[in-house]
Amino acid sequence: MSQHPCWYMHFLKDLLESVEQHFIVSNQMNYYVFTDLLDEVTMDGDERDQFTYERRPESQAYIPFNEGDYYYGGAVIGGRPDKVLKLVKTCRMNLDVDRANKIEAVWQEESHLNKYFLYNKPTKVLSPEYLWDDRKGKPSFMKVVRFSQVEKNYAEIRPNP
Structure with a gap:
């Protein structure tokens, strides 16, 4: 595949916004993203x-x-x-x-x-x-x-x- 190995991170913002809008709206949520490319999503x-x-x-x-x-x-x-x-x-x-x-x-x-x-x-x-x-x-x-x-x-x- 010629895409960047972390191509799915492109969709993360939209996913999280959708979850906050439609899924258990009244509760504060913690999100955990699991990946094999830690440098892409962690500090x-x-x-x-x-x-x-x-x-x-x-x-x-x-x-x-x-x-x-x-x-x-x-x-x-x-x-x-x-x-x-x-x-x-x-x-x-x-x-x-x-x-x-x-x-x-x-x-x-x-x-x-x-x-x-x-x-x-x-x-x-x-x-x-x-x-x-x-x-x-x-x-x-x-x-x-x-x-x-x-x-x-x-x-x-x-x-x-």
């Missing part, structure tokens, strides 16, 4: 290294370059009270350790949140439409932007070096 190490995780080993929020799967924004968090309390207590403890060691993670609390979720996966993750950076433009797959980030003067509010 490779280069993409992972683009996440703005805390990369300094001195911080409790440290995530090595070869680890991580998503970047979790800290704007909308919810869940069972006991689970949220555990998350908050863990992040607070790690923030305090960093403060005692005179280091502040690159994205402060959000860096600690990402470290926590690296080892304690959330049961549900909202799509990027729930915290979108309008400066990036809306991608074609995104039907609606539910929350937009507020533009900030990072030099003023995040004095990290």
Whole structure:
């Protein structure tokens, strides 16, 4: 066959949109795509290294370059009270350790949140439409932007070096 070995990926977007429109519409769905060409549909190490995780080993929020799967924004968090309390207590403890060691993670609390979720996966993750950076433009797959980030003067509010 002269086609690209992953020709079926061309149809994936339409398939997923159809499923969301016609199949168990009221439920949030997780999709799993099985293929023998992992690089075509999964994240490779280069993409992972683009996440703005805390990369300094001195911080409790440290995530090595070869680890991580998503970047979790800290704007909308919810869940069972006991689970949220555990998350908050863990992040607070790690923030305090960093403060005692005179280091502040690159994205402060959000860096600690990402470290926590690296080892304690959330049961549900909202799509990027729930915290979108309008400066990036809306991608074609995104039907609606539910929350937009507020533009900030990072030099003023995040004095990290």
